Amino acid sequence: xxxxxxxxxxxxxxxxxxxxxxxxxxxxxxxxxxxxxxxxxxxxxxxxxxxxxxxxxxxxxxxxxxxxxxxxxxxxxxxxxxxxxxxxxxxxxxx
Amino acid sequence: xxxxxxxxxxxxxxxxxxxxxxxxxxxxxxxxxxxxxxxxxxxxxxxxxxxxxxxxxxxxxxxxxxxxxxxxxxxxxxxxxxxxxxxxxxxxxxxxxxxxxxxxxxxxxxxxxxxxxxxxxxxxxxxxxxxxxxxxxxxxxxxxxxxxxxxxxxxxxxxxxxxxxxxxxxxxxxxxxxxxxxxxxxxxxxxxxxxxxxxxxxxxxxxxxxxxxxxxxxxxxxxxxxxxxxxxxxxxxxxxxxxxxxxxxxxxxxxxxxxxxxxxxxxxxxxxxxxxxxxxxxxxxxxxxxxxxxxxxxxxxxxxxxxxxxxxxxxxxxxxxxxxxxxxxxxxxxxxxxxxxxxxxxxxxxxxxxxxxxxxxxxxxxxxxxxxxxxxxxxxxxxxxxxxxxxxxxxxxxxxxxxxxxxxxxxxxxxxxxxxxxxxxxxxxxxxxxxxxxxxxxxxxxxxxxxxxxxxxxxxxxxxxxxxxxxxxxxxxxxxxxxxxxxxxxxxxxxxxxxxxxxxxxxxxxxxxxxxxxxxxxxxxxxxxxxxxxxxxxxxxxxxxxxxxxxxxxxx
Amino acid sequence: xxxxxxxxxxxxxxxxxxxxxxxxxxxxxxxxxxxxxxxxxxxxxxxxxxxxxxxxxxxxxxxxxxxxxxxxxxxxxxxxxxxxxxxxxxxxxxxxxxxxxxxxxxxxxxxxxxxxxxxxxxxxxxxxxxxxxxxxxxxxxxxxxxxxxxxxxxxxxxxxxxxxxxxxxxxxxxxxxxxxxxxxxxxxxxxxxxxxxxxxxxxxxxxxxxxxxxxxxxxxxxxxxxxxxxxxxxxxxxx
Numbered sequence: 001x002x003x004x005x006x007x008x009x010x011x012x013x014x015x016x017x018x019x020x021x022x023x024x025x026x027x028x029x030x031x032x033x034x035x036x037x038x039x040x041x042x043x044x045x046x047x048x049x050x051x052x053x054x055x056x057x058x059x060x061x062x063x064x065x066x067x068x069x070x071x072x073x074x075x076x077x078x079x080x081x082x083x084x085x086x087x088x089x090x091x092x093x094x095x
Numbered sequence: 096x097x098x099x100x101x102x103x104x105x106x107x108x109x110x111x112x113x114x115x116x117x118x119x120x121x122x123x124x125x126x127x128x129x130x131x132x133x134x135x136x137x138x139x140x141x142x143x144x145x146x147x148x149x150x151x152x153x154x155x156x157x158x159x160x161x162x163x164x165x166x167x168x169x170x171x172x173x174x175x176x177x178x179x180x181x182x183x184x185x186x187x188x189x190x191x192x193x194x195x196x197x198x199x200x201x202x203x204x205x206x207x208x209x210x211x212x213x214x215x216x217x218x219x220x221x222x223x224x225x226x227x228x229x230x231x232x233x234x235x236x237x238x239x240x241x242x243x244x245x246x247x248x249x250x251x252x253x254x255x256x257x258x259x260x261x262x263x264x265x266x267x268x269x270x271x272x273x274x275x276x277x278x279x280x281x282x283x284x285x286x287x288x289x290x291x292x293x294x295x296x297x298x299x300x301x302x303x304x305x306x307x308x309x310x311x312x313x314x315x316x317x318x319x320x321x322x323x324x325x326x327x328x329x330x331x332x333x334x335x336x337x338x339x340x341x342x343x344x345x346x347x348x349x350x351x352x353x354x355x356x357x358x359x360x361x362x363x364x365x366x367x368x369x370x371x372x373x374x375x376x377x378x379x380x381x382x383x384x385x386x387x388x389x390x391x392x393x394x395x396x397x398x399x400x401x402x403x404x405x406x407x408x409x410x411x412x413x414x415x416x417x418x419x420x421x422x423x424x425x426x427x428x429x430x431x432x433x434x435x436x437x438x439x440x441x442x443x444x445x446x447x448x449x450x451x452x453x454x455x456x457x458x459x460x461x462x463x464x465x466x467x468x469x470x471x472x473x474x475x476x477x478x479x480x481x482x483x484x485x486x487x488x489x490x491x492x493x494x495x496x497x498x499x500x501x502x503x504x505x506x507x508x509x510x511x512x513x514x515x516x517x518x519x520x521x522x523x524x525x526x527x528x529x530x531x532x533x534x535x536x537x538x539x540x541x542x543x544x545x546x547x548x549x550x551x552x553x554x555x556x557x558x559x560x561x562x563x564x565x566x567x568x569x570x571x572x573x574x575x576x577x578x579x580x581x582x583x584x585x586x587x588x589x590x591x592x593x594x595x596x597x598x599x600x601x602x603x604x605x606x607x608x609x610x611x612x613x614x615x616x617x618x619x620x621x622x623x624x625x626x627x628x629x630x631x632x633x634x635x636x637x638x639x640x641x642x643x644x645x646x647x648x649x650x651x
Numbered sequence: 652x653x654x655x656x657x658x659x660x661x662x663x664x665x666x667x668x669x670x671x672x673x674x675x676x677x678x679x680x681x682x683x684x685x686x687x688x689x690x691x692x693x694x695x696x697x698x699x700x701x702x703x704x705x706x707x708x709x710x711x712x713x714x715x716x717x718x719x720x721x722x723x724x725x726x727x728x729x730x731x732x733x734x735x736x737x738x739x740x741x742x743x744x745x746x747x748x749x750x751x752x753x754x755x756x757x758x759x760x761x762x763x764x765x766x767x768x769x770x771x772x773x774x775x776x777x778x779x780x781x782x783x784x785x786x787x788x789x790x791x792x793x794x795x796x797x798x799x800x801x802x803x804x805x806x807x808x809x810x811x812x813x814x815x816x817x818x819x820x821x822x823x824x825x826x827x828x829x830x831x832x833x834x835x836x837x838x839x840x841x842x843x844x845x846x847x848x849x850x851x852x853x854x855x856x857x858x859x860x861x862x863x864x865x866x867x868x869x870x871x872x873x874x875x876x877x878x879x880x881x882x883x884x885x886x887x888x889x890x
Contacts, residue, residue, distance in 0.1 A: 003681075003751065005748065005751045005752065006744075006748065008745065008748060011741060011744050011745060011748070012741075014741075015737065015738070015740075015741040018737045018740075018741075019734065019737065022730065022733050022734060022737065022878075025878075025879050025883065026726070026730055026883070028883075029879065029882075029883030029886045029887065030886050030887060031887055032887040032888070033887070038883075038887055042879035042880070042883055043879070045879070046875050046876050046878075046879055046880075049875045050872045050875050050876065053740060053868050053871060053872055053875070054868075054872070056744075057740055057741075057743070057744045057864075057868045058864070058865055058868045058869075063685075064682075066286065066686065067685070067686070067689055070686070070689045070690060070693060071689065071692075071693075073314070073693065074314075074692070074693040074696040074697065075696070077314045077401065077697060077700075078696060078697065078700040078703075080401055080402065081318070081354055081697075081700055081701070081704055082704060082707065084402065084404070084405065084417070084420070084421070085347075085350050085354075085704060085708070086707075086708075087405075087414070087416070087417040087420055088346075088350070088405065088408070088413045088414045088417035089414075089708060091414040091415075091416040091417055092412075092414040094414065094416060095414070095415055095416075209673065210672070210673040211672075211673035212673075213673075213683045213687065214683075214687060215673065275691075275694050278690075279687055279690045279691060279694075280687075282686075282690055283683050283686050283687045283690065284683075286686060287679055287682055287683045287686065288673075288674075288679070288683070313690055313693055313694055313697075314693065314694075314697055315697070316694065317694040317695070317697040317698035317700075317701075318697055318698070318700070318701050320698060321698050321699075321701035321702060321828075322701060325701075325702075325705075325824065328793075328824070331792075331793065332790055332791030332792055332793040332820075333791045333792045334790055334791030334792075334799070334816060334820065335790075335791070335820055336705050336709070336817065336820055336821065336824075340813060341790075341813045341814060341816045341817040341820070342709065342712060342713055342716075342811070342813055342814045342817050343709070343817060344708075347705065347708065351701055351704070354701075619672075624675075
């Protein structure tokens with residue numbers, strides 16, 4: 001079996017990190033940060049939380065490179081959907 | 096001696112078994128509960144042929160109505176329903192599944208030396224899902240039809256159409272899962288189940304093409320799924336994200352719809368290109384020219400295909416700047432397709448060509464696909480698209496690719512692998528004759544439509560100025576010839592299953608791994624695990640291939 | 652072919668009862684299942700991606716309307732649900748761990764906990780949805796005879812009433828789709844629980860637990876994004 005078994009200690013650590021992230025995101029949501037910072041902070045925390053789940057709970061940290069490629073492609077493709085659609089919406093006012 | 100000849104010398108084929116996948120088990124349950132990818136391929140073949148026939152009937156009504164400039168055969172709403180349903184059936188229930196679900200399902204495990212796909216039960220499930228989606232769609236047709244165009248544009252589809260949009264949308268939604276599961280199966284199979292020695296660059300180009308197609312299925316289909324769902328809910332709730340009354344944008348629907356539907360046309364044509372690579376190399380008895388380029392061009396088409404959807408929105412109030420980006424990318428996406436055409440042509444050069452029926456279809460494909468592709472460039476250019484958009488020029492363009500391309504490839508592949516699938520040969524004379532009839536009928540149908548479009552005939556109209564009638568009559572005449580040409584193979588292929596010449600394991604004498612099994616194959620495909628030590632299409636080892644031109648002396 | 656490698660049915664070591672006939676060995680079968688589930692998750696990412704696109708577009712167009720509508724959602728319920736779901740991901744990871752080390756009882760306990768937490772999430776969601784129904788915040792004519800009325804929503808800045816309805820449409824579409832996936836997940840885990848209780852999974856073969864775990868974690872990740880984007884939009888305006 002080439003499977004890597006992640007220890008319970010790591011799972012507990014990640015879980016606590018996720019709890020901290022949740023508390024942080026609620027606290028940050030109640031603060032009035034200048035400009036677009038509220039969104040930026042909220043998304044950053046969410047991305048970090050998601051990354052922890054992906055890497056440790058979903059074992060991607062210990063998985064074959066193919067899995068990384070598959071995941072990265074999905075995110076890249078969502079990026080294509082967003083980028084090219086917004087290339088329309090954000091330039092409509094230009095002309 | 097060539098590598099595969101060396102291998103053939105030491106290889107003593109097992110005596111062909113009287114048991115094969117067709118007679119291994121009898122009874123309806125053994126077919127409806129089968130896990131054998133070959134039987135599932137035949138289940139798909141039957142279902143797809145049925146839907147092709149229905150779509151063809153709708154086409155017949157379109158061409159009949161268009162014989163005269165007035166609306167004399169069908170009322171406006173009926174005509175709207177007829178072309179809508181022709182589109183939905185042909186796109187979702189014929190073109191998208193055709194080659195992958197029949198030829199792909201049948202051949203992929205055999206070509207890579209495996210006993211089955213990675214997930215046989217999911218394969219069967221995908222067929223049941225396809226049938227369910229088809230049934231729901233047929234219900235929509237029979238209950239009263241849909242008149243929105245296969246593109247379901249809002250706000251007509253959400254607010255103003257009085258037809259069965261939700262039912263049709265549901266049918267398409269369900270069908271999407273069939274596509275996703277097929278693509279998923281192919282990707283996992285190709286990654287994990289190749290036989291020892293079958294490296295990526297020894298894979299037949301048919302496999303590369305299906306791998307690329309599967310990528311598109313996985314990445315694109317979910318987006319149309321959510322789009323159709325949102326459309327259905329908007330219709331139910333009488334409000335939604337495409338509704339200006341709450342600040343929505345109808346054009347968002349078009350963005351989401353075409354994000355899938357443009358790559359979908361590559362789902363339709365890439366497998367066809369995979370078939371053509373097989374046909375050209377094999378019927379020229381020559382290594383394919385530029386294997387690496389053809390393989391990577393399939394991937395490039397899959398990727399680039401996702402970057403161009405905005406060219407369907409050039410005249411839909413999309414920003415001009417976005418239009419410029421999409422126009423540039425649309426020109427770029429033509430390049431990998433052109434690379435394939437060049438490589439196929441170079442393969443033909445100084446080859447030993449046999450003009451069997453599959454090869455006739457392949458040669459037809461190259462010419463017609465090229466015309467279709469080049470006319471796409473007119474549409475990719477912003478300025479000309481303003482004039483040609485929503486005219487018959489567009490209709491002719493995509494039919495050249497879908498019919499002149501995909502359908503011809505499908506027929507060519509079906510004939511080529513028919514002996515493997517059925518154990519019988521089709522009658523060669525009739526095969527060549529109907530290929531010719533199809534070719535002539537097709538061109539007579541769609542060539543006039545380029546001219547019609549250029550002259551200003553709009554698409555989806557059944558009433559038109561008198562001066563267009565001559566071209567329409569030519570087109571309809573061509574359609575009837577095309578119809579006949581397509582019915583003939585239906586007859587002789589079915590006839591051949593009982594009365595055709597019995598085929599041996601390798602009737603064409605070709606090196607592909609699928610030809611190393613008996614015809615029809617046993618359920619497990621191979622008695623043994625093949626070990627692959629030769630390259631794809633290795634008609635001659637690299638040292639023996641003739642190099643023409645200034646590099647000839649430099650080769651050892 | 653140059654050589655044969657093996658003949659069917661001859662020379663196999665005793666294979667695991669769960670090995671399917673078309674795979675060579677358990678490792679290949681496990682790998683295939685894993686890649687298969689990840690490919691499926693790609694389709695799920697693209698599926699939700701369409702809705703995230705709509706959300707991003709309309710939020711950028713009507714920021715104050717979205718903020719106003721968001722403030723009317725119950726922050727405590729959303730936060731509790733987030734905690735519940737992350738906890739369930741934790742118990743799911745432990746269930747997979749238990750299967751990997753062959754502890755049947757632990758598997759069963761962890762799976763039961765995961766399912767219970769999942770149902771808790773759905774229960775809280777149901778309460779939230781009911782509140783929306785009572786407040787007439789279900790968009791359009793989804794509930795015939797109970798049309799949308801945004802009177803309860805306190806409008807901030809230049810927020811327009813029509814755009815509030817847009818927020819709720821997206822809210823219901825996204826959380827509704829998420830809830831459907833949760834329900835499917837609970838069903839899936841119930842099946843896994845049934846087989847785990849019967850000792851079907853051991854260190855050699857526990858693929859179904861692993862790939863169900865992947866699905867469950869994915870559903871959790873979607874919520875990790877939904878929570879701040881739907882519930883925390885406009886809180887900073889009212890504090």
